[in-house]
């Protein structure tokens with residue numbers, strides 16, 4: 596039986612309610628959880644870079660999965676609102692123009708680069724897809740420069756005419772890849788996740 600709140604607001608669905616109940620700031624946590632179930636991505640002790648990390652759900656889940664022997668660095672243009680354990684560090688910065696001093700502190704040699712970055716959307720699907728693709732390229736170049744060989748990359752894409760070319764690049768840079776639309780993505784959304792496994 597839907598709660599009175601979900602009757603008022605269709606965006607307040609089962610996943611949004613469960614995220615609130617589990618004290619996560621966003622329903623997107625379930626997308627990373629499904630990715631984890633599908634490919635067993637995050638291991639204890641991993642070093643992870645999370646691009647577009649605000650409001651902080653993926654940071655919280657990643658911190659739980661790595662445990663305190665791991666370390667997680669998040670970057671977003673917006674601040675996060677949750678408190679995080681000491682093995683998580685967050686920087687406010689634009690991935691399309693990352694300042695040199697932050698770039699240096701963030702460092703290299705990550706086991707996993709995650710990107711759930713999403714542009715602010717407009718009414719035009721093609722503009723949204725083009726802006727998303729710009730963020731995907733920034734994320735991929737970050738993964739190329741900062742992932743260890745054998746490392747993994749997860750990137751959200753809004754499907755558009757350039758998606759196939761991007762997927763082709765992932766195929767050439769990683770030994771294996773998956774394209775995945777988690778059940779928890781909104782049905783109307785054009786988002787999918789591309790997962791590159793074992794960087795060459």
Ligand SMILES: C[S@@+](CC[C@H](N)C(=O)[O-])C[C@H]1O[C@@H](n2cnc3c(N)ncnc32)[C@H](O)[C@@H]1O
Pocket residue numbers: 621623624646647648649650651652653654670671672673688689690691711712713714715730
């Ligand atoms: C869907 S939210 C990410 C949710 C996050 N994974 C979580 O679980 O809390 C997308 C994020 O991408 C960020 N973003 C968009 N453009 C960006 C950019 N150029 N650089 C860094 N972050 C960006 C937005 O500010 C927004 O917080």
